[in-house]
Amino acid sequence: MKILIVGAGGFIGGHLLEEILKNHRNWHVIAIDINADKISHLLADENINFFKIDILQDSIEKHVRDCDVVLPLAAIASPAVYVTDPLRVFELDFEANLQIIKWAVKYEKRVIFPSTSEVYGMCEDEEFREDESNCVTGPVCKQRWIYSCSKQMLDRVIYAHGLKNNLNYTLFRPFNWIGPKLDDISNSDNGSSRVVTQFLSNIVHEKDIKLVGGGNQIRSFTDVSDAIGALIKIIKNENNCATRQIFNIGNPNNQASIKNLAHEILDLAKKYDRLKSLAEKIKIVEINPHEYYGKGYQDVAYRVPSIERAEALLQWKPKVPLKESLQKIMDSLFKTTSK
Ligand code: NAD
Ligand code: UDP
Secondary structure, eight states, X not given: OEEEEETTTSHHHHHHHHHHHHHOTXXXXXXXXXXXXXXXXXTTOTTEEEEEOOTTTSOOHHHHHHOSEEEEOOOOOOHHHHHHOHHHHIIIIIIIHHHHHHHHHHTTOEEXXXXXXXXXXXXXXXXXXXXXXXXXXXXXXXXXXXXXXXXXXXXHHHHHXXXXXXXXXXXXXXXXXXXXXXSXXXXXXXXXXXXXXXXXXHHHTTOOEEEETTSOOEEEOEEHHHHXXXXXXXXXXXXXXTTTEEEEEOOGGGEEEHHHHHHHHHHHHTTSHHHHHHHHHOOEEEEOHHHHHXXXXXXXXXXXXXXXXXXXXHOOOOOOOHHHHHHHHHHHHSOOOOO
16 A cells, blocks of 8 residues: 655654554555654655655645555644634645645545544534534634634535545544654743643743643543554555544543643653753743733633544544653653652
8 A cells, every 4th residue: 555644744644654664564655744853763764755845835746646545644733823824724734735635536546634623613512523513613803713614624525525526535533642752842932832742841941831721621632652543543444444434533531621731741740850850840820811822812621532433433442541641752752760
């Protein structure tokens, strides 16, 4: 199988690439990204061809034509950018990805597309279900929803191509996947990375941890090793189990408030030599969402997946508890002494 991964140098792409090159030696990967820093150690492998391409500038039509399955993973997935640069989010996350979908339709290729748990937005269901839960976004002046809307519209376009043109697709919705190499801890500016990296970065730079809006919002954190397990099953697609399906890929057992997450991370940090004295000085404080992200922000109070469908059709179940996942991330960044 020839797999095209666009955005292969990112968090999900990098972990997926490692797993494929290690355990699926009969698969060949065409990898595309503007940045290969996180995957440079993999590029000598004969099972991968890497192309440094900016998909906003150059066509990748021939790569779509030459593959069997395409994973368009390149996107901006950072809430701070949804607020500060919504048009960039639209151009990359919607327009550039729409073009890839059109080529996949033209050449009759299979598409595995990363939707997002963000499409459920402010849905109030206890557990979000792929075919039942509403997608609830806020007013236009809250431009943070441009990411959610861009992804939702692509979900709908892909779904429609499935109905009309028999497009062979799978949509997967990540629920806060976390793991080593998530984002860059060297930048500690407000909103420069996703929450786990942000809090670690705050500790490293001796800045207080800020709970946006008080920190009672709930997320369900999913270890990237579990998540990649689901993706591999989707790629394999045994007996067409993933064909024209949407899957929530998350861990409902790892739901935590952002406040609890902050305390967990700070407590763990005290067990690492490099962080101990810093963590003892740092406070956990509350901050107004508009002060932190700007006026165009609106938060999601609650986000927990139903994973019944992934359990039933993919025979997949996440295993890694949140604390173990956080430890793995911190071990990868800081030397540990006692645990
Ligand atoms: P990431 O930001 O780590 O990776 C995105 C990659 O795309 C980066 O390597 C980046 O260099 C590349 N890229 C950006 N612009 C590009 C361009 N113009 N041309 C070529 N490459 C470009 O993101 P991720 O966490 O790996 O997420 C991958 C996909 O999954 C995204 O579509 C994201 O929206 C979706 N997703 C992720 C999560 C999560 O929990 N990580 C949650 C929901 C949805
Ligand atoms: N958050 C926070 N402090 C920070 C960074 C993020 O309280 O320094 C909150 C943010 O407001 C959101 C949650 O943590 O409610 C998760 O943020 P993330 O950026 O990981 O993305 P989201 O899950 O909202 O897509």
